[in-house]
Structures are given as structure tokens and as C-alpha cells.
Amino acid sequence: MTIEIPQSFWLYFTFFTLLLIDGLWCMLATRNLVRILIGLEILMKSVTFFLIAAGYLSGRMALAQALVITVIVIEVVVVVVVAGVILGFFRKHDSLDVGNTRSMKG
Amino acid sequence: MIWMTLLLVVLVLAALWASMTTALLRAALGLALTSALLAVVMFSMGATLAAVMELSVCAGLISVVLVSVTSLTERRPLKEALANRRSRLRRYWPLPFVLIAVGVALSFVHAPVEIALRVPAGDGDVRTVLWSLRQLDLFGQILILLAGVFGVLVLFRKEATHDD
Amino acid sequence: MSHLLLLVPFLAVVFLNLLPKRARGAALWVSFGVLGLEAAAAFVERFSSIDSSAFAWLESVFGFRLAADHLSGLAMLCAGLVGMVALLVARRTLKDAGEKFFFANLVLVALVGINGIAMVRDFFSLYVFVEVTAIATFILITANRNAASRNAASRSAASRGNEVFEGAWKYIILSVIASVLMLTSIGFFLLSAGDVTFDAVKSTLGAPGSLTWVALALFLCGLFVKGGLVPFHGWLADAYTAAPAPVSVFMAGIVTKASGIFALLRIVSSTMGSALPGREILLVVGALTIVVGAFLALGQSNMKRMLAYSSVSQMGYIVLALGGDLRLGILAAGLHFFNHAISKSQLFANAAAIEEQLGTLNMDEMGGLGARMPVTAGTTAVATLSIAGLPPLAGFWSKLLIVLALWNAKEYGFAVVAILASLVTLAYFLSLQRRVFFGKTHPKWTHVHEAAPGLLVPVVALALITIALGIGFPFVLRVLLGGGA
Numbered sequence: 065m066t067i068e069i070p071q072s073f074w075l076y077f078t079f080f081t082l083l084l085i086d087g088l089w090c091m092l093a094t095r096n097l098v099r100i101l102i103g104l105e106i107l108m109k110s111v112t113f114f115l116i117a118a119g120y121l122s123g124r125m126a127l128a129q130a131l132v133i134t135v136i137v138i139e140v141v142v143v144v145v146v147a148g149v150i151l152g153f154f155r156k157h158d159s160l161d162v163g164n165t166r167s168m169k170g
Numbered sequence: 171m172i173w174m175t176l177l178l179v180v181l182v183l184a185a186l187w188a189s190m191t192t193a194l195l196r197a198a199l200g201l202a203l204t205s206a207l208l209a210v211v212m213f214s215m216g217a218t219l220a221a222v223m224e225l226s227v228c229a230g231l232i233s234v235v236l237v238s239v240t241s242l243t244e245r246r247p248l249k250e251a252l253a254n255r256r257s258r259l260r261r262y263w264p265l266p267f268v269l270i271a272v273g274v275a276l277s278f279v280h281a282p283v284e285i286a287l288r289v290p291a292g293d294g295d296v297r298t299v300l301w302s303l304r305q306l307d308l309f310g311q312i313l314i315l316l317a318g319v320f321g322v323l324v325l326f327r328k329e330a331t332h333d334d
Numbered sequence: 335m336s337h338l339l340l341l342v343p344f345l346a347v348v349f350l351n352l353l354p355k356r357a358r359g360a361a362l363w364v365s366f367g368v369l370g371l372e373a374a375a376a377f378v379e380r381f382s383s384i385d386s387s388a389f390a391w392l393e394s395v396f397g398f399r400l401a402a403d404h405l406s407g408l409a410m411l412c413a414g415l416v417g418m419v420a421l422l423v424a425r426r427t428l429k430d431a432g433e434k435f436f437f438a439n440l441v442l443v444a445l446v447g448i449n450g451i452a453m454v455r456d457f458f459s460l461y462v463f464v465e466v467t468a469i470a471t472f473i474l475i476t477a478n479r480n481a482a483s484r485n486a487a488s489r490s491a492a493s494r495g496n497e498v499f500e501g502a503w504k505y506i507i508l509s510v511i512a513s514v515l516m517l518t519s520i521g522f523f524l525l526s527a528g529d530v531t532f533d534a535v536k537s538t539l540g541a542p543g544s545l546t547w548v549a550l551a552l553f554l555c556g557l558f559v560k561g562g563l564v565p566f567h568g569w570l571a572d573a574y575t576a577a578p579a580p581v582s583v584f585m586a587g588i589v590t591k592a593s594g595i596f597a598l599l600r601i602v603s604s605t606m607g608s609a610l611p612g613r614e615i616l617l618v619v620g621a622l623t624i625v626v627g628a629f630l631a632l633g634q635s636n637m638k639r640m641l642a643y644s645s646v647s648q649m650g651y652i653v654l655a656l657g658g659d660l661r662l663g664i665l666a667a668g669l670h671f672f673n674h675a676i677s678k679s680q681l682f683a684n685a686a687a688i689e690e691q692l693g694t695l696n697m698d699e700m701g702g703l704g705a706r707m708p709v710t711a712g713t714t715a716v717a718t719l720s721i722a723g724l725p726p727l728a729g730f731w732s733k734l735l736i737v738l739a740l741w742n743a744k745e746y747g748f749a750v751v752a753i754l755a756s757l758v759t760l761a762y763f764l765s766l767q768r769r770v771f772f773g774k775t776h777p778k779w780t781h782v783h784e785a786a787p788g789l790l791v792p793v794v795a796l797a798l799i800t801i802a803l804g805i806g807f808p809f810v811l812r813v814l815l816g817g818g819a
Contacts, residue, residue, distance in 0.1 A: 078276040079178040090189030093261040111517040118521040120215045129220040141318035148325035310462035321473040
């Protein structure tokens with residue numbers, strides 16, 4: 065059984081897209097490693113939101129929540145590991161500028 | 171409906187602030203705020219367990235991690251920071267306008283989207299779904315946590331043998 | 335039985351970490367044993383029938399929804415073989431006991447991830463295990479930053495450390511972008527199909543414009559990023575080159591293939607079938623990847639970088655095969671998957687041997703190593719010629735099957751592209767051979783000698799497999815087709 069819910073879907077999708085653009089812009093318009101990490105996090109938030117919205121719209125909240133819980137765990141581990149790498153980089157170079165490393169070409 | 175829209179607008183504003191604000195510490199706090207608002211949104215949609223998890227883990231733990239990283243890497247001298255502030259405004263100022271433009275554009279789209287709706291008998295409790303249907307994902311979570319532990323061990327042990 | 339494939343490596347990790355400090359030196363060998371079991375498990379026929387009373391209790395405790403079939407067996411065999419080679423290389427190239435320990439552990443974690451990818455029947459679980467593999471691999475890349483700097487003789491330690499960071503950074507950033515793509519598509523699956531299992535999605539696939547197709551395309555894009563296909567190949571060369579030698583072997587041999595390409599194979603065979611829009615995406619992406627990868631490989635001076643771009647190009651072949659006639663295409667793709675796994679990991683192991691002896695991977699500084707390192711030279715020749723598709727080596731058969739699969743599906747243009755690209759492949763590999771092994775020995779390298787037996791055993795074994803499979807292929811084919819591919 066399918067029902068068209070034009071209004072609600074596009075509402076949630078719009079905000080998902082806005083968050084997505086915000087996250088991507090944040091990641092791309094900066095050279096600061098920590099800010100890239102923050103942008104990454106905003107991206108994950110946008111996707112988390114979309115999953116919940118999808119669950120809400122299709123009535124499968126339990127499944128969506130189960131998925132989101134797993135995604136949050138993955139998100140945390142990624143942030144911790146990336147933060148660790150950033151710290152290691154900082155200790156070596158005393159800077160958070162990713163431009164310092166564009167040494168590889170080709 | 172109107173409350174939800176307002177809530178979502180505030181959510182996007184928080185995320186916008188998090189990406190545009192100059193100080194990293196404020197950005198980390200902005201991210202925490204965004205997570206908290208997202209938790210509220212999730213709660214109002216009925217996703218209580220996920221909302222709690224989002225609030226405690228993302229707004230809590232991740233913010234702690236980010237704030238620690240930010241404070242551990244605070245080294246920029248003042249002159250450089252001011253110069254960076256100007257160039258950063260140049261790079262970021264289009265963002266709010268782009269967001270408004272996209273938001274407005276998308277609000278005019280009304281194409282029907284077919285959504286599969288199950289006969290509303292509800293799809294069970296999250297806990298049942300997680301434990302009986304998606305056990306594999308739980309095992310995956312354990313593995314990811316394990317990998318994360320190794321990551322921390324590996325990344326933070328090297329300083330003792332640092333001999334550059 | 336399929337549960338064991340996930341539980342055994344996991345328990346091995348737990349076991350290794352409970353060992354007292356002194357016994358930890360055995361970590362590499364424990365890992366090696368598990369990987370050997372993995373490769374052997376691929377040959378155990380019909381897993382589900384093994385779920386006799388002995389293992390039935392496992393199924394009642396763990397409600398994992400897995401299904402192991404022959405396709406899974408392929409991934410497991412490759413993972414086992416490549417893993418064993420990587421461990422042997424690690425034994426030789428990693429100096430610190432702690433590094434070896436972590437390497438062994440992380441390889442086992444990645445192995446669970448790969449097994450998961452090989453056996454799931456669900457888009458979200460596929461995503462989860464892809465992430466497990468990605469995070470484990472990411473840590474492997476960054477694990478030995480300081481050690482790497484000790485090895486580099488002709489490059490400054492700082493620039494090597496930089497290189498490792500940049501490669502790892504690009505890897506993780508693109509990995510997260512891929513995750514975002516996959517999760518978005520899962521959100522769409524929830525909307526259009528109500529569930530995320532392969533069967534549920536397949537039943538709502540319908541017409542090309544439908545939401546399910548959009549979602550599927552997004553998911554495939556995520557996999558393209560993971561597999562390093564064009565235009566998402568930007569991270570691959572940096573990551574492979576930056577990683578320490580055994581990690582490069584492991585990544586090139588199985589990780590990228592499993593996360594991206596194998597997942598693709600699985601989705602195509604379970605969900606898409608020969609539905610048209612899917613085929614067209616695969617053909618175009620495959621062809622583009624082959625060509626771009628091959629031409630990028632031509633201009634490289636760093637040996638590992640050239641091998642990395644070569645890997646990109648070969649992944650394109652596997653994807654291209656899936657765009658052809660379905661049954662033949664899957665067979666061809668599977669065979670090429672296997673051939674590339676053994677040949678490319680062998681080549682990276684050879685590169686590790688050269689790097690250890692010379693301290694550099696810059697091919698322009700090499701020359702005439704053939705006389706000093708005959709076994710390395712010979713096995714490199716076998717692997718490169720196999721990948722280029724020369725008979726009677728194994729690579730020839732997989733290339734032939736790919737072209738046939740395309741021909742049968744009337745995709746003549748793409749078949750021609752595949753054949754022509756083989757010539758470019760041959761060109762850059764011959765260039766590698768010439769620069770590294772032929773000619774007069776550069777005076778700098780007169781003290782160089784052949785690699786240690788620890789490194790030679792795996793490469794010789796792999797080269798022998800390549801030759802044997804090539805010569806005996808008609809026989810193997812009969813067995814494969816008789817057993818049902």
C-alpha cells in the first residue's frame with residue numbers, strides 16, 4: 065500500500081539537504097583539520113536526521129532507530145580515531161594546517 | 171507541523187553557526203548544540219531511544235573529544251589568527267545565502283514521492299528489533315569499538331619511542 | 335558454519351589480548367593460522383549443510399542472518415591468501431614487536447569485516463561491515479608512522495611522515511563521504527521498500543525512475559568511492575603509497591576489492607540482475623576507470639604509486655565485466671578478482687622487498703636489479719604479464735572471459751576498449767620492468783642482494799599459483815561450471 069505524502073517528505077528532505085550542504089561547505093572551505101572534523105560530524109548529523117525522518121514517514125520507527133543507534137556508535141569511533149590522528153599530526157608539525165601536507169602529486 | 175519546521179530551522183541555524191564561527195571552541199560547542207537540537211527533533215518524531223543516544227553520545231562524548239582536541243592544539247599566535255579571520259569570512263559568507271536559496275527552491279518542489287506504508291500495526295519495539303532482527307549490527311558495533319580501542323592504543327603509544 | 339567465520343577471528347583477537355606480554359610475539363603466527371583456516375574454509379562445500387548438531391547451538395544463540403555461498407567463498411579464499419602474504423611481509427618489514435602485535439590484531443578485525451561483507455544479505459549490515467574494514471585499515475595505515483621514518487634512507491623522515499598522514503587522511507575523509515552516500519541511500523530504501531534487506535529492495539525495484547533506483551544508484555556511488563573507481567579514485571594512490579609495506583599488500587590485495595568491488599558483485603547478483611540502467615552505469619564507470627587508471631599509471635616514478643593506479647585500472651575491468659552478459663560476467667569478474675588479488679599482492683610484496691634492500695621506491699633511481707635480485711625479478715615478471723593478460727598465465731583467461739562477456743551482450747565498443755587498455759597495461763608494466771630490473775646495475779646498488787626467504791616464499795608461491803591457474807584453467811573451468819558458479 066502506498067500513500068503519497070508530498071508535503072512532509074520534501075520538508076524533511078529540504079532540511080536534510082541544507083544540513084548536508086552546510087557540512088560539505090564546512091569541510092571544503094577550510095584548511096584547519098579540526099574544522100574539517102566538525103564538518104564531517106555535521107554530515108553525519110544530516111544523515112542521522114534523514115534516517116529518522118525516513119523511519120517516521122514510512123512508519124518504521126523501530127527499524128530506523130536501530131539503524132541510527134548503530135550509526136551513532138560508528139560515528140563516535142570515527143571521530144575518536146580521526147581526533148587521535150589530528151593530535152599526532154599536531155604533535156609533529158605544531159600546526160593544524162592541512163596545506164602543509166600537500167606534498168604528494170600525480 | 172509549524173513547530174517542527176521551526177525546530178528544523180533552528181537546527182540548521184545551529185549547524186550554520188558551528189561551521190561559520192571563528193573560534194574552534196565555539197564551533198565545537200555549536201556542534202554540541204546541533205546534536206542537542208537534533209535529539210529534540212528525534213524525540214518529537216517518536217524516536218526516543220535514538221534521541222537519548224544522540225544526546226548522551228554525540229552532544230556529550232563527541233563534544234568532550236572535540237573540546238579536548240581543540241584545547242590541546244591551541245597554538246595560533248594572535249596576528250595569524252586575525253589574518254585568518256578575514257580570509258575565513260571571504261570563504262564562508264556565501265554559505266547562508268546558498269542555504270536560503272536551496273531551502274526556498276526546494277520548498278516549491280511538490281513531486282509526489284511514493285512511500286511504502288505498512289498497515290499501521292506498528293513495527294514493534296526498538297529493543298526487540300535491535301536484539302532479534304539486527305543482531306549482526308550489534309556484533310558489528312562491538313567490532314567497531316574494538317577497532318577504536320586499537321586505534322587509540324596505536325595512536326597514543328608512539329610518543330615513547332619517538333626518536334626523530 | 336557461517337557464524338564461525340565471524341566469531342573465530344574475533345575470538346582470536348580476544349585471545350591474543352589476553353596473552354601475557356611475553357607470549358605476544360606469537361601474534362603474527364596465530365593470525366597466520368586463522369587466515370590459513372579462512373582460505374581453507376573457502377573450499378568447504380555447502381556451508382549450510384555443515385550446520386549439523388555440532389553448530390546448531392551457535393545459530394540459536396546468535397541470530398545472525400548470514401548466507402555463505404560460492405561467491406562468499408571467493409572472497410574468503412582471496413582474503414585468506416592475501417592476509418597470509420601480508421603477515422609474512424609484516425614479519426619481515428615491521429621491526430617493533432608492538433607494531434607486529436597490532437598489525438596481527440587489526441588484520442583479524444579487518445578479516446571479520448571482510449567475512450561480514452562476503453556473507454550479509456542486507457544493505458545496512460553491508461554498510462556496517464564495510465565500515466569495520468575501513469576503520470581497521472585506516473588504523474593500519476597510520477599505525478606505523480614513526481617506524482616508517484626509520485626505514486626511509488633516501489627520503490627525509492619528515493616527508494615520509496607527511497606522506498603517511500596525507501594518504502591516511504584522504505582515505506578516511508573519502509571513506510566518510512562514501513558512508514554518507516550509503517546511509518542516504520539506506521534512508522531512501524526505508525522509504526521505498528520499508529526494509530533494507532536485499533530481497534525487500536529487489537521486490538520494489540520496478541521501473542528505472544523509481545525511488546529504489548535512485549537509492550541503489552547512491553549506494554553504488556558509495557561503493558565506487560570505496561573501491562577507488564573513477565571519478566572517486568583520488569584517495570587510492572596516496573593511501574597505497576603512504577601505507578607501510580604489509581598494509582599496502584593487504585589493502586591492494588583484498589580490502590579495497592572487498593569493500594567496493596565485492597559488495598558491488600554481491601548487489602548485482604542478488605538485487606540488480608541484468609536490469610538496464612544498472613548495466614549502463616557499470617559499463618561506463620568500468621571503462622572510464624580502466625582507461626584513466628592505465629594512463630595515470632604510465633607516468634609514475636614511484637613503484638607503489640604505479641601499482642596503485644594499476645589496481646584502479648584493474649578494478650575497472652571487474653566492474654566492466656558486470657556490465658556484460660550476466661552469468662558469464664559474474665564468472666569473469668570473480669576470476670579477475672582472484673587473479674588480481676594474488677598478482678597485485680605479490681607485486682606489492684616484491685615492492686616491499688625492493689624497498690627494504692634499496693631504501694627507495696623511485697624507479698628512476700633503480701636499474702639492473704635483475705642480476706642482483708633474480709627471484710624478485712622473475713616473480714615480478716610473472717605477475718605483471720599475468721595482469722597484462724598474456725597467455726598462458728591466469729590473467730589471460732580472466733581478460734578473455736571479460737571480453738567474451740561483453741561480446742555476448744553486444745557491447746562491442748566496450749570490448750574493444752578492454753582489449754586496447756591491455757596494451758597500455760603492458761606498456762606501463764614493461765616500463766616498470768625495464769627501469770627496475772633491466773640494464774646495467776647502478777653503482778649505488780652493487781651491495782644489494784636478494785630478499786630474505788621470509789619475503790621470497792610468499793611471492794614464489796603466488797607466482798606459482800598464477801602459472802598453474804593459467805596453464806590448468808580449462809580444467810578449473812570445468813570444475814567451476816560443474817559445481818555451479
